[in-house]
Amino acid sequence: MYLHGTSRINARGHLEIGGCDTVELAQRYGTPLYIMDEALIREKMRAFVDAFQDTGLAFRVAYASKAFSTLAMCRIVDEEGLMLDVVSEGELYTALSAGFPAERIYFHGNNKTPQELEFALDEGIYLFVVDNFDELMLLEHIAKEKEKRARIILRITPGVEAYTHKYIQTGKEDSKFGFGLDSGQALEGVRQALECTHLDLMGFHCHIGSQIFETEAFQLTIAKMGQFIKTCYERYGLVTRIFNTGGGFGIRYHKDDAPKEARDYVQAIAEAVRKYLHDLPVLPEIWIEPGRYIVGEAGTTLYTIGAIKEVPGIRKYVSIDGGMSDNLRPALYQAKYEAMLANRAQESATETVTIAGKACEEGDILIWDLKLPQVKQGDILAVNCTGAYNFSMANNYNRVRRPAVLFVKDGQAEVVVERETLQDVIARDRIPARLAPKKASVTVG
Structure with missing residues (x-):
């Protein structure tokens, strides 16, 4: 072993x-x-932060708490200064109970309930990753009723199939997650989001799968998303402030696995960002959200x-x-x-x-x-x-x-x-x- x-x-x-x-x-x-x-957990977190600092890009590293969520784990994430990605009221409650700052939490998920959205809004989390049209309208309605404004980014399905198990491929067009890019849903989602009076569209999120060893799929995704971000600026004047490239970085479970170092993934992402987003009026803040890579x-x-x-x-x-x-x-x-x-x-x-x-x-x-x-x-x-x-x-x-x-x-x-x-x-x-x-x-x- x-x-x-x-x-x-x-x-x-x-x-x-x-x-x-x-x-x-x-x-x-x-x-x-x-x-x-614990030492290895902290080492993995710091590896991503150090790698991003060397790129010179504005960035944030988040921990995807669905991988392993406990009160003590949330304390480590807080001490290391990372953001926290939650996907349920249970994960949100765990984080808040651990004293994790609400302003460093964001909420994922393809079917957030009205109760979850209300809870998160009332607690003042940083933003919501909106997954579909129904959620977009529901969050707008709840925010309006509560006389609040909510920051959002839209989850986009880029149509990139990473080489991994079919159950953890989440970037393909036929997925339960996100607004489809190739189908035109993503652009329509932007249009509707910009018409909402109580939502602030900050940018986009995409996630192509889990346990991914090669970097080419991430770069291809950034290329497609870069073109989409430019289209959103040209058509709607939308300045993308946040571009979350997701997680899914592979680890070594078995001798046949050949994962890369955190620095390799970050460098590949940074190179693609500079190549495909360089002509935007403002380069967005780049986010990633490793979970498995940190605790696996x-x-x-x-x-x-x-x-x-x-x-x-x-x-x-x-x-x-x-x-x-x-x-x-x-x-x-x-x-x-x-x-x-x-x-x-x-x-x-x-x-x-x-x-x-x-x-x-x-x-x-x-x-x-x-x-x-x-x-x-x-x-x-x-x-x-x-x-x-x-x-x-x-x-x-x-x-x-x-x-x-x-x-x-x-x-x-x-x-x-x-x-x-x-x-x-x-x-x-x-x-x-x-x-x-x-x-x-x-x-x-």
Whole structure:
């Protein structure tokens, strides 16, 4: 398994992260257990900021909180001075509860409810990324009723298909997100937005997908968007103040992945901006919104190995005490991972096994054909790069409890999300009076 950030093998032959022995963490906090390398999270954030500062462009870096949203994570984003991208009232509430400044928050999403728009307006967030005509009119109506003005940028679907899984291609024309560029919806969206009396159109957003390794797709997108921005100026006199080029920067989950450094992505974006937007009256502020890139490699999940089943001549299944309830990505879009035995990290691989989750689903397979030392019950399996979308998608399928989350740094481990209790699992259940259990009658002999 590739070691990211502060991960290393210590003198005891155990996997260590943030100066903490993961075997000891598993013993103390139980498994499954999410571990987040705080130093690596901050390093990733600073890499984008430093790279942009070297370009000389006006810029903002935002963290896409859908990747991993907790109170503690919002505090780190605030301390590092980034913007925050939220996509629900829950993410917004989390950020505000953590003391994150509303003026550095913006709101994404393809179906924001009236309640969400009202909440965000009342809290004074910086702007809304408007996704469609219905939202445009709804936000105008709500802002007018509240006698407020709202900054907006329009999400544009540029018709660029990045090379990634079809479920995370979001820039193609046939997408649930955004105003289509090639269909003419984008230009019509600009016209309608400029007619709104309580909305200030600041610019545009586009996002072409996730887990993208090459930079050409970003440059092609900027080329198409540059022409569109010029058309908007020539036709409507619109000066674009903000151009959000989205996120989607790839990370290394598996040996077949070949991601670029943050600086490579930023330089490619900056080159395209200067090439295709240079003749605008004002060069817009360039925004990006990495999520996975910031937290993905910083996360490791620990499991305890349980039942081991050999299918003679076919496969050896090794079951863990988690699975699709804490990592839905393999079942959702065939995501690949690497893993190691955290308690026997220096031993050579001698067998090939398949890591099976404990959910009552045949498809709950975490890793196919993984090479490990001879596996034993009670071993601690460490799966790498689980920082993005794993905790976010965690669920109670089969009524399992969601894991705890630890931040580790400089030899200190701190719980940032408590492990759910059995009481937590049923906390919102209610039994109608008519279904209440009957008191047992007592027969006196």
